[in-house]
Amino acid sequence: MENQISYYLPFIARAAGHGGFRNLYPFIFAGREGRDAAYDPVVLKETDIDELLFTPARINEQSPYRQFFLKCLRARNPSALYIEGLRLGCQGGPIDRAILLLDGASRHLKYAIFALALFYICSGNQAASDRALAPLCRSHPNQPLYTCGEGGEAEQICNMIFMQINSMVPAETGRFVKTWSYKPIPECVARVCDDDCDCFFHCSMELSCNKCFFYWKSMKLCEIC
Numbered sequence: 350m351e352n353q354i355s356y357y358l359p360f361i362a363r364a365a366g367h368g369g370f371r372n373l374y375p376f377i378f379a380g381r382e383g384r385d386a387a388y389d390p391v392v393l394k395e396t397d398i399d400e401l402l403f404t405p406a407r408i409n410e411q412s413p414y415r416q417f418f419l420k421c422l423r424a425r426n427p428s429a430l431y432i433e434g435l436r437l438g439c440q441g442g443p444i445d446r447a448i449l450l451l452d453g454a455s456r457h458l459k460y461a462i463f464a465l466a467l468f469y470i471c472s473g474n475q476a477a478s479d480r481a482l483a484p485l486c487r488s489h490p491n492q493p494l495y496t497c498g499e500g501g502e503a504e505q506i507c508n509m510i511f512m513q514i515n516s517m518v519p520a521e522t523g524r525f526v527k528t529w530s531y532k533p534i535p536e537c538v539a540r541v542c543d544d545d546c547d548c549f550f551h552c553s554m555e556l557s558c559n560k561c562f563f564y565w566k567s568m569k570l571c572e573i574c
Contacts, residue, residue: 362386366396370417393424402460405432405513427457431464435513438468439574441520448472455481463506470567471525471574475532478563507566514573525571535561 358376362383365372373396376387386392398421401407407414421429434450437443448468454461462481469478537552538561552558554565 358382358386359389359392362389363392363395366392368397369400370396370398370421371400388420390424393421394426396421396426398426398428402428402432402513405435405516406518408432408436409517425453427454427461430454431458431461432513434461435464435510436517438464439514439517439519441522441524444468444472444524452481459485460506460510463503464510466563467507467510467567467570470531470563471529471570473528473530475530482563503562511569511573514570519574521574523571524574529567529571531564531567535564537561538564 362373362376365376366387373387373392376383378384398418401414401418406412408418409415412418418429418433422433430450431454434447434454436447437450438447448465451461451465451468455465462485466478466481469475469481535552537558552561552565554569557565
């Protein structure tokens with residue numbers, strides 16, 4: 350009977366983790382077998398840690414959640430890859446490592462695709478940014494991107510990314526000032542109007558179109574990092 354319980358324990362822990370990482374606590378404190386089941390890489394890779402995405406300060410190095418989070422990271426949990434990549438990128442960690450983590454998460458999370466594209470632009474690699482965004486363009490052949498503007502999904506995703514970065518307390522070192530590059534500058538940004546211009550719409554960081562969306566969002570990332 351005990352052998353049967355030991356055999357099924359990882360499967361039970363795996364199912365419990367799908368409902369949230371706190372569901373693993375009873376296994377962790379139930380003894381060695383329960384702890385081993387909860388910390389199994391297969392279990393941790395699939396465990397839902399979305400709570401940490403909405404409270405990203407909990408993954409900072411001084412957080413009591415950090416050790417558990419690192420186990421999820423080593424198991425290549427997609428959410429862990431994403432939020433750690435974001436942390437390294439905004440807190441002055443190795444940018445190559447940040448991009449590598451975000452790339453690993455981008456196969457699973459739209460947030461990671463957008464963050465990866467932004468960090469590529471800020472690092473001076475716009476071509477790689479375009480490649481990162483290609484799956485979104487293929488998914489939406491009638492749109493160059495997700496719907497932008499107020500209430501658009503792209504806007505909501507980027508707002509979430511910036512909220513997460515601010516929650517983790519970015520380094521604010523101006524690390525991307527010398528590397529940021531975006532060419533050519535979108536026409537809607539570069540346009541110069543005279544005093545008699547009847548144009549009622551000018552793109553800006555607060556109000557952008559599909560053509561200049563990532564131009565402005567990458568500039569905003571530069572401002573806060």
